[in-house]
Amino acid sequence: MARVGVFLCHCGENIGRTVDCAAVTAAAAKMPGVVHAVDYKYMCSDPGQQMIKQAIVEKKLTGVVVGACSPRMHEPTFRRAAAEAGLNPFLLEMSNLREHCSWVHEDRAKATEKAVDLVRVMVEKVKHNRKLHSIRVPIEPTAMVVGGGIAGIQAALDIANGGKKVILVEKSPSIGGHMARLSETFPTLDCSQCILTPRMVEVASHPNITLMAYSEVESVEGFVGNFDVTVRKKARYVDWSKCTGCGDCWAKCPVKKIPSEFDAGLGKRTAIYRPFPQAVPNKPVIDQEHCIMLTKGKCGACAKACQRGAINYKDQDELVKIKVGAVVLATGFDLWDHSAYGEYGGGRWADVIDGFQFERLASASGPTDGEIRRPSDGRIPQTVVFIQCCGSRDDKMGKAYCSKICCMYTAKHAMLYKHKVHEGRAVIFYMDIRAGGKGYEEFVRRAIEADGAEYVRGRVSRIYRRADGKLIVKGADTLAGRPMTVEADLVVLADAIVPRTGSERLAQMFGVGYDTDGFYSEAHPKLRPVETSAAGVFLAGACQAPKDIPDAVSQASAAASKVLGLFSKPELEREPIIARVNENTCVHCRACIAACPYGAIEDFEIKDRKGNVVKRVARVNEGLCQGCGTCVAICRSNSIDLDGFTDEQVFSEIVTLE
């Protein structure tokens, strides 16, 4: 006879507010097979777990149902408690009374009725549960980090320094990401390149790191501990094993006017190029789209110039298959394109620029050698207007979120400008100044008090371009309560931070969730900030949400520690929720083999003692099966069942609802 215990959680007020937990407990106590029913305010807390453990022992329970939050949240917690009390953890089931009931309903009476049903369903199921045992799978102790910005660099170095192998995949020709483009960094104004480039070199020379620059993830198979990732090494047209990075080739390249991505379009580059002088690897690639040889078949200037014979116009993309045990996604961000803001010129005016363009103007390695000169005519602007929240916090632009870093970098921009153009005016239009962070508020005060940045609280309604080239900025000073017009020479827009283009496709490949803005979703916003819903895939940096450098680095180190934790054991325990073939009834039609999305079902020959094949059947590979149930549905002889979700269990749930 089944002896089921039911434990109902109020989840503080989350469930208790809408569901009458005492009534559900009373109803549960009367359900057939239930020998114990009790409710408590926080079942997941230590006293709550103790109640479960104690009851398992004292009441000799054969099954437990916990009515609480989503199993995604606390099923592992409760199953661990059950195991500690000596009950097989798979004899414990959860009824989701929070996400599936109290959070989505308002009518208390009806919600309570539904909660009773939800509990009864699980009581029926658990009566048919049987003991299952975790499956052990070996782990490939190599990590892949996707994205070579500061977050990816940090994660790669931490994992490598922890003694594990790392493959760092970067889609552009050099690692360094956006941080390499910055001039100085807040709140200390130390030079971005000076703190970053040594780390880039460390990545390149680290014995545990394999750097795959100019490469992209093409496809992913497998699961935690055993991912098979196919990486596309894009054609570089330069044999990097021969190339010394001497620069003869790009000096001779006749195509010299391509807007440089690294300089945010303000500088120019050649068709064979390295993105910037401190690039790692410090080797060039040929830009297929602009190279005359590759598009028209004539030129060959770089091949002639190269003394090492490293140029290869016939180079082709190469697909490489790599086995890794864990993945860190660190794909970073882009700036939103402000041309949607018609009132700011809609991207028509050269002197209305974005934050990266200002960084390049202020950078000593930038196109103006660090002099602030406006793009249209190269003059030094005497008045610069900075507009914060351009796209961010603007529902009309589809972005309700705060981009987090703009308040700080705008203060930094104003400061850098004033340090270089002492008599100039820096006017900043802002909605709020959000300077939460160590030394941040002080930094903003410094911009205002020591450097004389003029902060105006209000929005800009319109920018005109007058015939003499002045940008007329019309806005409101909402503290003074009056309209305001500034005649500016340069306008810098703090464009919203958005995920990288293509990041959604990558998320789909790895099975990682993303929010409506396209940022990758962490497994739990508070308690599991670097994990994802895909086991073995972790997040670092701005791909998860807008982040500054300190936050990106912290998260990268956290992700690295998760990877090292995963690799600390040679084997991985997996939930035994897998399909099982009844070999007595299997007719070997092979429909399941064709249907399995994971290639987890194989042909198997049953032999007698003499080695003669007596029957051919399908057999599930426990290591590969993900428990999706596709084969169960497709099996014509009804010979496959899913452990933990057998037909018997599911039908008993349905039947009890009638």
Add this chain to the structure above:
Amino acid sequence: MKTIGYFPGCSLHGSGRELDMSVKALARIAGVELKEVEDWNCCGASAAHNLNHNLAVALPYRDLALAEAQGLTEILAPCAACFARLKGTHVRVTRSPELAAQMREITGLEYRGTLRFVNVIEFIGRLIEGPLKGKLAPRLAGLKVAAYYGCLMSRGEDVIEDEDHENPDGMTAALEAAGAKVVDWNFATECCGGGFSMSNTDAVLDLSHELLADAEQAGAQAIVTGCPMCHSNLDMRQLTINQRGLGSHDMPVLYLSEVVGLAAGLEPKDMGLDRHFIDAMRVLDIASAAQTAQAAAAETAKK
């Protein structure tokens, strides 16, 4: 579009008569019958919503109910303010059953929300794509114009739906069909002073002056608008602006319908072009002078 409901409003019977004349003249040659809404009343314009929100909805609501009851399906409201009030009221009462019930009670009339609204830009767009297709001559070739939308031809995302609110270009196709060159200028959507024409004339003078100055700077020889309020502020107040010493403007201000009418070969006087404060009859002369000069230049180049 054989027939369309017509809502002239007060402007088209007064200061905006040229708009009325030119739209009717265009409709005539295009073979479109304009059926005036019978017993229409004031739309509330810029005054009602400053006094009483219910009044501001109830006035146009009555017009909508009448037009619907008269079997009309589409209403052309050439005046930009009338268009905004009528369509805005339609949007509000169709979205809020409570407001609709309130309006039913106030007016004693039922509006079921079946009407569609057409402003002068859309009307002309449909004419030149339809009955007037191929019938326009580029008679204004050589004339540089600033297309002026103001607030009522660009704003209100539920009222002006198919337009870039910040950089509208709904007039461009019609102006180019008439041969005119549309200049790039800054003030296409800025305020002319609107309804403050009487109550705060100084503000109107300042705003309209800035507008005229920017159009001049952009090289425009005329301003084209679809709104009678913009028209009266820019055209009628221009002399006062000059008298106050703000500028020395001499900028013809035309309705879009007048420009298209000229291209369609209509007689200027039939559209009231001779009624403007700033001489508007000259635009044809400016254009033909430019065309002659261009032809001469082309001749010289050939030699």
